[in-house]
């Protein structure tokens with residue numbers, strides 16, 4: 001009897017305890033009364049979003065936060081050692097108003113041992129805050145998107161040797177010193193899209209042996225100096241879309257042994273050198289604009305044996321030269337635009353002998369006249385290829401072999 005009572009008592013205690021912990025939000029001690037602390041997926045998080053213009057006073061707490069968020073708080077400066085009492089792996093200061101001189105040199109004193117992620121996008125920063133971040137030796141991710149940084153000077157991140165991801169999307173970059181990224185041997189993802197870079201220097205990416213993703217789209221690049229990408233042995237994804245490149249040569253892609261994805265869309269290309277892509281043996285995806293390329297030959301796409309997706313933009317000529325795709329044995333997806341209505345269609349002679357048309361999908365837009373009863377489409381359908389696209393007015397069309 002007593003045993004039963006005791007057990008009942010225990011069960012009740014256990015039940016009420018777990019009920020309490022479920023209902024109670026802030027079991028996490030909070031370093032500041034101006035902030036809210038709680039557990040999210042088992043990790044402590046401190047959020048101070050309603051803070052305006054002044055950093056809260058933080059008191060030492062025996063807790064390492066997974067994330068501290070003081071975004072959009074109209075902060076204009078971070079005084080010395082402002083976070084001395086806070087231990088966190090991620091600090092989100094997005095959307096504050098730091099401007100040109102918002103950080104004290106010692107702004108991040110105290111965060112050295114733990115901070116791995118620092119988010120400073122849309123903070124009106126005009127320069128890389130090198131002296132304040134240099135002490136953050138564990139920093140792996142730095143986000144500087146949407147600021148007004150125009151130059152990255154030499155050794156800007158020299159002491160952040162653990163950096164793996166650096167984002168500078170939509171700044172006003174006009175120059176990156178040849179030695180700006182020195183010491184960043186662990187870098188994996190570099191985001192430099194939507195800036196105003198007219199050129200890169202040969203040594204810009206030197207030593208980034210682990211770089212897998214490089215986004216340079218939306219800049220003003222007119223040419224890529226040979227050797228720019230050399231040593232990027234692990235690069236898989238390269239975006240050069242929407243630049244001002246006119247000529248492609250194999251010297252510019254040299255060294256990109258693992259490259260799988262290249263986007264060159266929206267460049268005013270006039271010249272593709274013979275074998276330009278022959279030095280990228282693993283390429284799977286290639287997108288570019290042929291509209292203004294004056295001379296195309298089978299040499300243009302030579303050795304692209306692994307390419308599965310090829311997007312050639314507006315072809316802007318009646319026909320493509322025979323055997324142009326002669327090496328693209330594994331092509332599955334070909335996209336061709338025809339906005340100027342000069343292109344008369346594809347022919348099987350473009351492809352390798354014994355090509356597997358049954359695996360091919362052709363995308364085309366606009367399709368004029370808008371039906372499947374066009375000689376070249378019938379021929380492709382007969383061989384097993386799918387042809388789909390859009391007619392004028394965005395009406396989709398899909399043509400395939402009728403079986404039976």
Ligand SMILES: *[C@@H]1O[C@H](CO)[C@@H](O)[C@H](O)[C@H]1NC(C)=O
Pocket residue numbers: 049050051052053072073074
């Ligand atoms: C920041 O300042 C703007 C403009 O004064 C104001 O509208 C906004 O509410 C402020 N933000 C916070 C978190 O108080």
Ligand SMILES: *[C@@H]1O[C@H](CO)[C@@H](O)[C@H](O)[C@H]1NC(C)=O
Pocket residue numbers: 056057058059060081082083084085
């Ligand atoms: C750190 O904590 C101490 C003790 O609570 C406090 O006096 C001090 O103002 C705090 N410093 C900061 C920068 O918040």
Ligand SMILES: *[C@@H]1O[C@H](CO)[C@@H](O)[C@H](O)[C@H]1NC(C)=O
Pocket residue numbers: 185186210
């Ligand atoms: C590069 O990546 C590999 C595999 O992810 C890792 O073992 C190596 O330590 C990295 N090298 C550097 C310099 O970080």
Ligand SMILES: *[C@@H]1O[C@H](CO)[C@@H](O)[C@H](O)[C@H]1NC(C)=O
Pocket residue numbers: 266267268269289291292
């Ligand atoms: C090709 O040249 C024409 C005329 O100069 C220009 O309007 C068009 O944008 C160019 N196309 C591409 C893809 O650069």
Ligand SMILES: *[C@@H]1O[C@H](CO)[C@@H](O)[C@H](O)[C@H]1NC(C)=O
Pocket residue numbers: 309311333334335363
């Ligand atoms: C094939 O290309 C089209 C048009 O660019 C694209 O929308 C589609 O996702 C691609 N499919 C595959 C499997 O890559």
